[in-house]
Amino acid sequence: VNYADIIIRWGLYSSAKEYVGWPITPGFEFSGVVVETGSDCEEFNAGDEVFGVTLFGAYSTHVRVPKQFLVKRPSTLSKIQAAGLPTVACTAYYAIHELAHVKDGQTVLVHSAAGGVGSMLVQMCRIAGCRVIGVVGASHKVQAARDLGCDEVIDKSIEPLWPTVKKVAPKGFKAVFDANGTTLTDSYNHLAPGGKLIAYGFHSIFPREGGRIGLMQWLKLGVSFMTGPSFSPMEMVSSNRSVMGFNLSYMFSEFEMLHESLGKILAWIEEGKLRMPAVNTIPLKNVQEAHRQLESAQTVGKLVLVCAEEKQEEETESGTGLKAESDD
Numbered sequence: 001v002n003y004a005d006i007i008i009r010w011g012l013y014s015s016a017k018e019y020v021g022w023p024i025t026p027g028f029e030f031s032g033v034v035v036e037t038g039s040d041c042e043e044f045n046a047g048d049e050v051f052g053v054t055l056f057g058a059y060s061t062h063v064r065v066p067k068q069f070l071v072k073r074p075s076t077l078s079k080i081q082a083a084g085l086p087t088v089a090c091t092a093y094y095a096i097h098e099l100a101h102v103k104d105g106q107t108v109l110v111h112s113a114a115g116g117v118g119s120m121l122v123q124m125c126r127i128a129g130c131r132v133i134g135v136v137g138a139s140h141k142v143q144a145a146r147d148l149g150c151d152e153v154i155d156k157s158i159e160p161l162w163p164t165v166k167k168v169a170p171k172g173f174k175a176v177f178d179a180n181g182t183t184l185t186d187s188y189n190h191l192a193p194g195g196k197l198i199a200y201g202f203h204s205i206f207p208r209e210g211g212r213i214g215l216m217q218w219l220k221l222g223v224s225f226m227t228g229p230s231f232s233p234m235e236m237v238s239s240n241r242s243v244m245g246f247n248l249s250y251m252f253s254e255f256e257m258l259h260e261s262l263g264k265i266l267a268w269i270e271e272g273k274l275r276m277p278a279v280n281t282i283p284l285k286n287v288q289e290a291h292r293q294l295e296s297a298q299t300v301g302k303l304v305l306v307c308a309e310e311k312q313e314e315e316t317e318s319g320t321g322l323k324a325e326s327d328d
Contacts (some may be wrong), residue, residue: 001089001282001290001303002028002116003201004249008056009291012258020056027058027305028249031073031082050072051082053090053112055252056221059287060262068255071262076269084116084302086262088277091248092120093261095177095198096128099244104129109190109217111183113150116302118197119199119277121177122148127273133168135161137297142279144300162186166324184243185229191241199245235297277301 007013014234016024031051034044044050044067048215054063054068073082096102108125112118113134127151136142138157146154152159152168156278161183174193181202188197201315231243252258267293268274282290290303 001287001294001305004028004087005059006291006295012225015247016056025057025059026115027054027056029053029059029083029317030058031085031248034070035062038067040054040202044070044072046135051077051078051086052127053086053129053252053258059284059305063286068258069252071259071266074266074270076266077276080279080281080306081309084279084304085192085265085276088116088220089265089274091117091200091297092124092233093255094176094251095121095200096124096286097261098257099174099198099316100132100177100196101248102128102175105131107131107133107169107171107192108175109133109135109169109176109187110150111135111176111178111180111187112298113145113153116175116181116277119144119301120149120274122150123274125175125270127268129312130174133165133173139271140298141300148277162190182229186241188229188231188241191239193240195241197241197243199243200247218267224277279304281306 004013005028007023008016008026011017011022016022016026021143026221029052031049034046034048034050034308036046037044039046042219049072051073052065054065054069057063073079077085101227102125105168108130110118110121110132113122113132114136118134122132122134122145131151132149133152133154134146134148135154135156137155138202139155142153142155154164154168166309168276172190172195174192175198176191176195176199177200178187179199179201184199191197211319236242265274269276279303280299280301282293284305284307287305291301291304
């Protein structure tokens with residue numbers, strides 16, 4: 001389960017409207033067993049343990065996807081871990097290695113450092129040799145962020161965020177990874193010369209509870225969009241700072257990039273350099289509870305939906321059946 005699934009449910013996710021429309025079944029990622037393959041699919045066979053991505057529809061017992069969206073699941077990953085891996089890990093990889101290009105010794109700032117994407121950003125920046133400052137929104141997330149490898153953790157629920165940021169990184173950051181929306185301007189202002197602000201979401205402008213958007217929330221959203229931050233190209237040139245943004249769902253057709261990133265991610269997991277975030281499972285039939293928890297902004301790590309109620313053990317959880325097919 002990803003926060004984007006909630007935005008899809010509200011009818012506000014652009015790629016969902018462009019590729020599918022409504023009604024729509026959310027879900028970008030899955031793991032399971034191949035039950036059938038297309039006539040010219042030679043890479044996979046029925047019975048293969050796999051995981052992968054899909055342009056929506058993963059909240060299902062079976063999904064049908066192009067073969068390029070699949071990867072064989074290694075024994076180092078359980079079904080549940082694999083189900084929660086592709087979106088967060090590929091988002092972090094793209095942000096770091098395709099956009100930010102961080103280097104050894106640089107200082108970076110990661111918002112929502114204990115979340116799904118944040119936990120991957122922290123670890124991958126550490127793999128790259130960076131000094132990582134993590135920001136969390138609740139005290140119970142501080143230790144999780146430290147365990148992931150943050151050199152400093154700022155708990156903005158009890159500390160003034162930007163004065164503390166200035167104290168721990170007075171020279172600014174070579175990269176700031178921000179999916180909040182409301183903090184983008186301040187994130188940009190704390191970049192060092194040559195720094196990059198990587199924006200990949202706007203979750204803090206949306207309501208955190210209630211399950212739906214009422215009239216007042218719509219009005220607030222409208223105001224937020226109208227008064228959102230703007231960045232001057234002339235100022236960026238003179239200050240040697242930049243803003244970059246992306247939505248991974250528009251990148252799924254980049255098969256080579258997708259497989260390259262997953263290959264490196266799996267290698268890091270095999271080498272013990274990258275570990276999965278904490279995973280909590282919820283039965284698929286209780287998906288509303290998963291969304292409620294994610295909307296609350298109190299979760300740590302990943303939520304994964306399981307297709308049958310069993311004991312909450314990764315070895316016994318049932319996965320998703322799927323069909324691998326060719327481009328056709």
